[in-house]
Amino acid sequence: MALRAPLGLSRRALPAQITKYAASQQQSMATVVPPVTQDNTGSKGPTAMVFMNMGGPSTTAEVGDFLSRLFADGDLIPLGRLQNYLGPLISKRRTPKIQKQYAAIGGGSPIRKWSEYQSSEMCKILDKISPETAPHKPYVAFRYAAPLTEEMYQTLFDDGFGNGRGGRAVAFTQYPQYSCSTTGSSLNELWKWRQRLETKRAGNEVDEAGAITWSVIDRWPTHAGLVEAFAQNIEAKLLEYPEETRKDVVLLFSAHSLPMSVVNRGDPYPAEVAATVYAVQQRLGFKNAHRLVWQSQVGPSAWLGAQTSDTVTNFVKRGQKDLILIPIAFTSDHIETLFEVDQEIIHEANELGAEGRVKRADSLNGSPVFIQGLAELARDHLASGSVGSKQLGLRCPGCTSQKCLETKKFFMKQEALL
Template sequence: MALCTPLTNACKRATASVPSASATSVLKPCSSRWRRGNATVAPPVTQDATSSKGPTAMVFMNMGGPSTTDEVGDFLSRLFADADLIPLGRLQSYVGPLIARRRTPKIQKQYAEIGGGSPIRKWSEYQAAQMCMILDKTSPETAPHKPYVAFRYADPLTEEMYGKLIEDGFGAGKGGRAVAFTQYPQYSCSTTGSSLNELWKWRNRLEGKRATGEVDPEGSIKWSVIDRWPIHSGLVEASAQNIEKTLATYPKGRRDNVVLLFSAHSLPMSVVNRGDPYPAEVAATVYAVMQRLGMKHQYRLVWQSQVGPQPWLGAQTSDTVESLIKKGQTDLILIPIAFTSDHIETLYELDKEIIGEAEQEGVRRVESLNGNPVFIKALADIAKAHLQSGSACSPQMTLRCPGCVSERCLAQKEFFAGQAKHLSAFSQ
């Protein structure tokens, strides 16, 4: 989650240059654009000569972030309009834009301090492209794998991504398979749920009943979802290795006494009390990482990015750091455990606000996963296992929060779970 708060994070700017996702594209766009309402069933997507079940579109879903300061206003407007992420009640359509306008100048300054924009698009495109290159080798039956990125609040938006899928020969009468791969390792209705709601909306508009008159038209994209992966061994290993690298920067005499603070984006307590699984899944990730580290250090799970007067899940990261320093504990490592790449919450909130204001040499942050090869291999392993499983989504995804009353959420879950009937032709 990102930017639901006063955007309090900062650290080092990601400066590594990465290849563009287009470098690994293996499908050629169609010669003609698909027109909404076109009922003609086109030939199937061209298969690769070495593939019996491909091509496969791999869609990375995330919140996203403005790539330039000029994009901040639109980003905030979309963010505060989303009741799945920031529930503002019946006046959301009025209050959301008002908050966005008031906060835009402040947030623009924060993005300016971390280099003029978020690096999350760069890292997402790089991670998706690298993962697909691995999958082409490890899962040739479903190759070629084509990478896409769909952001909830910033370019490339879900609508843009879906249009690109159609241009590239998926759906709109041509069939083909796509995997929605959430880049939130831990499921929340506010993040993964919101992204899937948006994907479901645009699928209906571009391929479903609103476009063709049919709920499940022939030749539409067949979807499956990787909806959570909080304790995958590769995620745990990559996180643990980064922590060990940071621990190694402390003198040996201090190293064993460093306290580890795992920081994740907080949630309003109204969402937590509704039964959202996010707190439990983040805690599961933390415990798995600590087991990998041998439980040798004291640690806590803390929460960042609270915004507004309503109660949020705590303890807050900033308050915890301040409290521990006052008690004499000045060697602390902050670990962004729910973020898979750098963005405003790491680069400004953690680095500049929390670490910068602490003014303690012993307060440091673990590097984000970004282009970590262990992490990227983990993404490929998760994707391969999913492709081989024949599953449309995890069993857990179809269970609604006990307090959920959203009919949209119900319809979205029913749609993606119902895609299982189409996947037998693609499974191994």
């Protein structure tokens, strides 16, 4: 059986896609789009702030394309040499089931709504606390759903960044803890489209000297704003329990799991998630017992455990019914919180006799504390003059990905341009 590319675009369609974007660039240059307006205070602005995340389908009709892109990504779900065959097969089989799940949470994922809100509100604060890099313009780039990375890049062009005009942009991962499967994949995708749209491959009119200068906020697992926002949401949820039993509530910090093949090659994600958990518990004063658990395993291969669902089941069966689930690796609600935790795990716990005592702490969503923290993190990054963290250029000990190597080389070279 012939293998075929599982992406929404086939391999044959890629040149046409590149031509489309190149033509769009040429049209933009022909109409002389001016750079983003800079106010009187912004000596180093304007600055594009690009929120990167996995994304999610906004409607049930988008689920198929979302899953097709997701299972085609070997950085996230490594299927080996059969990726191009197994990816589309799995996504096609799972689409009806996942469509029902999105229908159950209102017909689509709210992650785009929250990402656009968070980025917009952050930029308003950033204009005030970092006037020298103002104005700050918010953008969202999702890996598997609209707005895709290439769509975001075209919007940057339309707004006067790049395409021969230069400009400054920050790739701000909304995965607080770094993994090659998430942040790494998004950065690989950003690098790919930069190469296609801002190099000679995009057309003779493209001047690489006028390309966008990028830096990266690549991880922030123990940032004070993140920790405080989580802690406040946990404290609010604890108040729903009787005062006399509040100290006995067990906190279950739940993060998206990883295949053990990824963990064993040295991915930093488990350690960074654990660092977030410890920082939050330290802020809370270690008043409650806790465990770090992992959710959303896909497929039969070995994944990082213990699984969240199994842990809740085992605790409830033992009589430990007072449990709070905390989505510690997510910055907003999406299918893993609204369906997997709320409608599956908690529902099953109640069927086992939990009596409504298994709860979930609110996601960060529109938390003013969280958004203020994002702005302060971005301000400090811009003031540092650094391309990213010290970890950004370091590959996993077992990494064999040439794409990862080239991506890291590109971003590390950007530091000389900042």
